[in-house]
Amino acid sequence: DGGITQSPKYLFRKEGQNVTLSCEQNLNHDAMYWYRQDPGQGLRLIYYSQIVNDFQKGDIAEGYSVSREKKESFPLTVTSAQKNPTAFYLCASSSPVDSNQPQHFGDGTRLSIL
Amino acid sequence: AQKITQTQPGMFVQEKEAVTLDCTYDTSDQSYGLFWYKQPSSGEMIFLIYQGSYDEQNATEGRYSLNFQKARKSANLVISASQLGDSAMYFCAMRETGAGSYQLTFGKGTKLSVIP
Numbered sequence A: 001d002g003g004i005t006q007s008p009k010y011l012f013r014k015e016g017q018n019v020t021l022s023c024e025q026n027l028n029h030d031a032m033y034w035y036r037q038d039p040g041q042g043l044r045l046i047y048y049s050q051i052v053n054d055f056q057k058g059d060i061a062e063g064y065s066v067s068r069e070k071k072e073s074f075p076l077t078v079t080s081a082q083k084n085p086t087a088f089y090l091c092a093s094s095s096p097v098d099s100n101q102p103q104h105f106g107d108g109t110r111l112s113i114l
Numbered sequence B: 001a002q003k004i005t006q007t008q009p010g011m012f013v014q015e016k017e018a019v020t021l022d023c024t025y026d027t028s029d030q031s032y033g034l035f036w037y038k039q040p041s042s043g044e045m046i047f048l049i050y051q052g053s054y055d056e057q058n059a060t061e062g063r064y065s066l067n068f069q070k071a072r073k074s075a076n077l078v079i080s081a082s083q084l085g086d087s088a089m090y091f092c093a094m095r096e097t098g099a100g101s102y103q104l105t106f107g108k109g110t111k112l113s114v115i116p
Helices: none
Strands: A004-007 A010-013 A019-025 A031-037 A043-051 A054-057 A064-066 A076-078 A087-094 A109-113 B010-014 B019-021 B032-039 B046-052 B064-069 B074-079 B088-096 B110-115
Touching: A004 A087, A010 A019, A019 A031, A019 A087, A019 A109, A043 A064, B010 B019, B019 B110, B032 B064, B032 B074, B046 B064, B046 B074, B074 B088
Parallel strands: A010 A109, B010 B110
Antiparallel strands: A004 A019, A019 A076, A031 A043, A031 A087, A043 A054, A064 A076, A087 A109, B019 B074, B032 B046, B032 B088, B064 B074, B088 B110
């Protein structure tokens, strides 16, 4: 079945540590996105990529980095510069050619500070 | 100003009754799309329904319908015959396509609780 796989489901970060969240899709979508969700809040865009080897900052990119070396993969690194990383992280993908098509989401990664 | 406003932090509905979740939006684009997603407690985001700004008919998908009032900039979600499994967070989102971007802007959500 086609879909988006995020791993791990739960992740713990120590102070000063960088951690990487994985996102893989087999939907053949060109565009991929990373969102952050805090308790009781909506989703906020961290980074997005509309094509391989290209990505753009979203509304809250500080303290995060991404890469897009393959169409299927869009990993997110939470760096030590992100002082409040505890949140639920969701990865999504879409086909930009069909603007009326929804973004498809993975099941998310919950990140906590140790 | 917020682009997507959901004014109901929480809603209760009796099982088998209909419920309306409010969403208003703000955009100067002529071309845009409106989406509703459901997020159960497990966390995944489930797409429910889509309405394009040029669509003349209100969108419907099974028990879900979208009450689209363009002049009022509102896109309310109507769930008919509520079921216990409908208990979840519901998010309204907008995609503004005028700039060639396909980003979604989300509201803060409404928590729906279905009472047996």
